[in-house]
Amino acid sequence: MKIATFNINGIKARIGALTDWLDEAQPDVVLCQEIKSVDEAFPREPFEDRGYNVETHGQKGFNGVAILSKLPLEDVTRGLPGDDSDEQARWIEATVVGDSHAVRLCGLYLPNGNPVEFDAEGKPLRDGKYGYKLDWMDRLEARARALMAAEMPAMMAGDYNVIPQAEDAAKPQSWETDALYLPQTRAAFRRILNLGFTEAFRARVQGPGHYSFWDYQAGAWNRNNGIRIDHLLLTPQAADLMTDCVIDKAVRGREKPSDHVPVWVTLAA
DNA sequence: ATGTCGCTCTATGAGCGA
Numbered sequence: 001m002k003i004a005t006f007n008i009n010g011i012k013a014r015i016g017a018l019t020d021w022l023d024e025a026q027p028d029v030v031l032c033q034e035i036k037s038v039d040e041a042f043p044r045e046p047f048e049d050r051g052y053n054v055e056t057h058g059q060k061g062f063n064g065v066a067i068l069s070k071l072p073l074e075d076v077t078r079g080l081p082g083d084d085s086d087e088q089a090r091w092i093e094a095t096v097v098g099d100s101h102a103v104r105l106c107g108l109y110l111p112n113g114n115p116v117e118f119d120a121e122g123k124p125l126r127d128g129k130y131g132y133k134l135d136w137m138d139r140l141e142a143r144a145r146a147l148m149a150a151e152m153p154a155m156m157a158g159d160y161n162v163i164p165q166a167e168d169a170a171k172p173q174s175w176e177t178d179a180l181y182l183p184q185t186r187a188a189f190r191r192i193l194n195l196g197f198t199e200a201f202r203a204r205v206q207g208p209g210h211y212s213f214w215d216y217q218a219g220a221w222n223r224n225n226g227i228r229i230d231h232l233l234l235t236p237q238a239a240d241l242m243t244d245c246v247i248d249k250a251v252r253g254r255e256k257p258s259d260h261v262p263v264w265v266t267l268a269a
Numbered sequence: 270a271t272g273t274c275g276c277t278c279t280a281t282g283a284g285c286g287a
Contacts, residue, residue, distance in 0.1 A: 009287085010275050034287090036276060061276050062286070112287060161287095215287085216273035259274075259287080 031107030082139035113179030
């Protein structure tokens, strides 16, 4: 079973690039972020024509997540638990059943968190957009604990907006005061990993120079000034099934690309 | 040093978010 995460940065602008990639890579499931569309306006036909079931959790203009799946999507839920007042569409879950295992899939678009406000001592304030990011990560940790307690194959995959380590950025020093790389951000990410999740890519590939996002600005792609912020976190029961994990870097060099590329795993499920 | 893109609004570009 081939499962991908892909921040597509606007579904209407990415239909061609996304269908081209689907036809070539043939994933069974794609967890999409930043669809930037309400559910009613999501263009389902190009994907249904290719045999994908489509479940969306959208909002107008910003954010929004979706799941495309050649397997039936069961028990679909929308929204990250823990704050009924949160109106941002950043979380969707569903279960797929393979030949040998059922897998719970969580697609997420973690808040960016910039700009960060700092106090007089240079400490980031748990306020504004950065506060929302850290609060959201606390809720993510709670959901992660519940998934771990279920002792089932499950994954939480998406655009985490977290650079885990210096080796995950071409120029780590330029991110030192950024919400994607602040110590508090990385610590919150580690707290989740330390519950027992396997970060799929790092279980397969070590060392620097592996990125999943290159900014549209300042020639970031041509200079390979990238960061690795799209991650797949697997429960032990899912990690036991993993046979591969790849960043589809070449997608960034094509016509009308997203600023992110797909990252996928294969599971013997 | 700077460099972009996608979206909404009611527009013919500005503002926002990333």
